[in-house]
Amino acid sequence: MPGVSLNGALRRVPPGAVYLLGLLPLAWIVWLTLSGGIGVDPVKGIEHRLGKVALWFLVGGLAITPLRRITGLNLLRYRRAVGLLGFGYVAAHLLAWVVLDMGFLWAQAAADLVKRPYLLLGITGFALLVPLALTSNTASVRRLGRNWRRLHWLVYPAVSLGVLHYLMQMKVISSEGWIWAAVLAGLLGVRLVLRFRGRLGVLWADAG
Ligand code: HEM
Numbered sequence: 398m399p400g401v402s403l404n405g406a407l408r409r410v411p412p413g414a415v416y417l418l419g420l421l422p423l424a425w426i427v428w429l430t431l432s433g434g435i436g437v438d439p440v441k442g443i444e445h446r447l448g449k450v451a452l453w454f455l456v457g458g459l460a461i462t463p464l465r466r467i468t469g470l471n472l473l474r475y476r477r478a479v480g481l482l483g484f485g486y487v488a489a490h491l492l493a494w495v496v497l498d499m500g501f502l503w504a505q506a507a508a509d510l511v512k513r514p515y516l517l518l519g520i521t522g523f524a525l526l527v528p529l530a531l532t533s534n535t536a537s538v539r540r541l542g543r544n545w546r547r548l549h550w551l552v553y554p555a556v557s558l559g560v561l562h563y564l565m566q567m568k569v570i571s572s573e574g575w576i577w578a579a580v581l582a583g584l585l586g587v588r589l590v591l592r593f594r595g596r597l598g599v600l601w602a603d604a605g
Pocket of ligand 1 (some may be wrong): 441444445446448449451452455487490491494498516518519520521522523555556558559560562563566
């Protein structure tokens with residue numbers, strides 16, 4: 398397997414390093430804002446960049462298990478950091494909308510939600526991520542036992558809603574949008590195949 402040789406080197410990289418690296422996009426967005434390089438519409442510039450970084454982390458998090466199964470590259474111990482970074486960027490993206498775009502005007506925010514239904518998909522995706530972020534600590538993993546896995550299955554609908562929200566906010570879906578949709582569909586497909594094969598394996602073992 399091509400990824401296995403990298404596993405030894407990765408053993409020396411602590412998950413904390415991923416959190417630090419994950420803050421670089423935020424530092425970059427802050428820098429662009431302060432230096433005036435964020436674009437003609439700074440609010441949109443900030444909002445869009447935060448949403449895009451969130452997508453990278455959330456979809457990246459979904460890729461960790463298939464990557465291990467297919468290439469042998471084991472990034473499992475970074476999955477919590479990647480997921481929490483994704484959640485953090487979605488929260489910052491939502492905050493940018495509430496504070497910078499809507500200026501805390503709740504009636505305006507409600508009107509915006511009615512006018513742009515894809516925002517509701519984004520909010521639902523975010524809401525599904527909240528219990529996952531809250532139970533991502535080791536104590537919750539122990540306390541919830543088998544239910545932890547069941548609960549964390551929600552990451553699939555949550556990220557799918559995030560991608561759908563991203564596609565729907567485009568007037569015409571760009572080639573980049575199609576790529577994100579294809580990557581998500583591929584990851585969900587691989588996950589289904591792995592699960593199906595696992596079930597078949599159990600059936601065969603039972604029959605044997
Ligand atoms: C899983 C959750 C979410 C993900 C992955 C996500 C991701 C994205 C992405 C990638 C974009 C487009 C960026 C670009 O074109 O460069 C976007 C746009 C946007 N998102 Fe989200 N988002 C999520 C949730 C939310 C939530 C909760 C809100 C707040 C209501 C929100 C508000 C917006 C807005 C206002 C835009 C810009 C739309 C426009 O310019 O017309 N998103 N989002």
